[in-house]
Amino acid sequence: xxxxxxxxxxxxxxxxxxxxxxxxxxxxxxxxxxxxxxxxxxxxxxxxxxxxxxxxxxxxxxxxxxxxxxxxxxxxxxxxxxxxxxxxxxxxxxxxxxxxxxxxxxxxxxxxxxxxxxxxxxxxxxxxxxxxxxxxxxxxxxxxxxxxxxxxxxxxxxxxxxxxxxxxxxxxxxxxxxxxxxxxxxxxxxxxxxxxxxxxxxxxxxxxxxxxxxxxxxxxxxxxxxxxxxxxxxxxxxxxxxxxxxxxxxxxxxxxxxxxxxxxxxxxxxxxxxxxxxxxxxxxxxxxxxxxxxxxxxxxxxxxxxxxxxxxxxxxxxxxxxxxxxxxxxxxxxxxxxxxxxxxxxxxxxxxxxxxxxxxxxxxxxxxxxxxxxxxxxxxxxxxxxxxxxxxxxxxxxxxx
Numbered sequence: 001x002x003x004x005x006x007x008x009x010x011x012x013x014x015x016x017x018x019x020x021x022x023x024x025x026x027x028x029x030x031x032x033x034x035x036x037x038x039x040x041x042x043x044x045x046x047x048x049x050x051x052x053x054x055x056x057x058x059x060x061x062x063x064x065x066x067x068x069x070x071x072x073x074x075x076x077x078x079x080x081x082x083x084x085x086x087x088x089x090x091x092x093x094x095x096x097x098x099x100x101x102x103x104x105x106x107x108x109x110x111x112x113x114x115x116x117x118x119x120x121x122x123x124x125x126x127x128x129x130x131x132x133x134x135x136x137x138x139x140x141x142x143x144x145x146x147x148x149x150x151x152x153x154x155x156x157x158x159x160x161x162x163x164x165x166x167x168x169x170x171x172x173x174x175x176x177x178x179x180x181x182x183x184x185x186x187x188x189x190x191x192x193x194x195x196x197x198x199x200x201x202x203x204x205x206x207x208x209x210x211x212x213x214x215x216x217x218x219x220x221x222x223x224x225x226x227x228x229x230x231x232x233x234x235x236x237x238x239x240x241x242x243x244x245x246x247x248x249x250x251x252x253x254x255x256x257x258x259x260x261x262x263x264x265x266x267x268x269x270x271x272x273x274x275x276x277x278x279x280x281x282x283x284x285x286x287x288x289x290x291x292x293x294x295x296x297x298x299x300x301x302x303x304x305x306x307x308x309x310x311x312x313x314x315x316x317x318x319x320x321x322x323x324x325x326x327x328x329x330x331x332x333x334x335x336x337x338x339x340x341x342x343x344x345x346x347x348x349x350x351x352x353x354x355x356x357x358x359x360x361x362x363x364x365x366x367x368x369x370x371x372x373x374x375x376x377x378x379x380x381x382x383x384x385x386x387x388x389x390x391x392x393x394x395x396x397x398x399x400x401x
Contacts, residue, residue: 148230174364283361
């Protein structure tokens with residue numbers, strides 16, 4: 001190869017290298033990760049993220065056609081030779097640090113370079129310059145609103161202004177005075193009366209009203225509608241009513257029903273001083289927890305509150321006996337069960353008798369109403385074959401318990 005050809009090739013390489021270097025120098029640098037210190041604020045991360053989005057949206061330059069804002073990211077694209085390169089630049093808030101980082105680039109960076117570097121820097125500079133001031137102000141405004149809002153919420157919820165006197169009236173005239181007094185006291189307890197907050201007629205759980213996400217939505221409504229005070233906004237937004245619910249329907253051996261069974265609710269502007277609950281039916285459980293009966297030969301005890309091994313039988317004879325049948329009497333009804341249990345002399349055995357508990361409650365017609373309760377036992381003395389019956393009932397009233 002001649003010397004002139006070699007020199008020509010070397011010169012070509014020099015020009016090519018110089019050209020490539022010039023192109024590389026023209027290419028924009030990949031945006032570096034940037035950390036921006038943010039003033040400490042006492043709100044949770046979800047609220048911080050919501051405020052971040054607001055600040056980005058408000059600070060994004062108008063008339064910047066080559067870029068748009070999506071979530072927390074700046075995004076641009078530019079069609080070049082049937083290709084659509086895309087670049088993202090995102091902001092993330094973690095603790096007290098705002099991190100700005102290059103999200104990714106797809107496409108021909110050389111052809112795309114000039115279309116994104118200048119507007120990106122314009123958007124970045126405006127956002128990052130204004131961020132701390134705007135962010136801190138928005139957080140402080142929210143914290144101030146939240147404090148006032150919660151003070152009003154707790155004050156209204158615990159207010160003594162909304163106490164409701166509950167009177168309980170026995171229209172049946174069957175309850176003893178001490179029992180009616182106890183029911184009256186229980187019905188009038190303040191836990192029966194609760195304040196309910198509603199929005200557009202829909203009740204809202206109190207613990208939900210304390211959540212930052214709900215308070216944020218109210219804060220935005222408050223800000224957008226330019227209310228003169230948080231108190232005015234609160235009363236316009238949330239209606240407050242007093243609800244009385246769950247009057248006493250079971251007390252010891254009693255069951256009650258009321259004339260008006262439905263839950264009562266009043267808005268605070270029309271809260272009555274007194275509300276009367278009228279008892280229109282009283283039922284009483286006359287079944288003793290234990291029924292005991294005995295004769296000279298045997299003793300029987302029935303635990304009516306249990307269904308397994310609830311009958312205890314004591315044979316007081318020096319002879320074997322067989323228990324044939326056990327019967328329970330209650331308000332004219334008889335429940336019988338064949339047992340056929342052989343018990344040795346002086347033996348104590350247990351067996352089961354299923355007492356029907358579904359119909360124990362008897363409607364009271366008067367205070368002194370009585371109900372017959374008792375048992376009957378049929379047994380056989382094996383040595384003689386003699387059949388014996390043990391039968392005993394009592395008339396019981398509500399005052400016997």
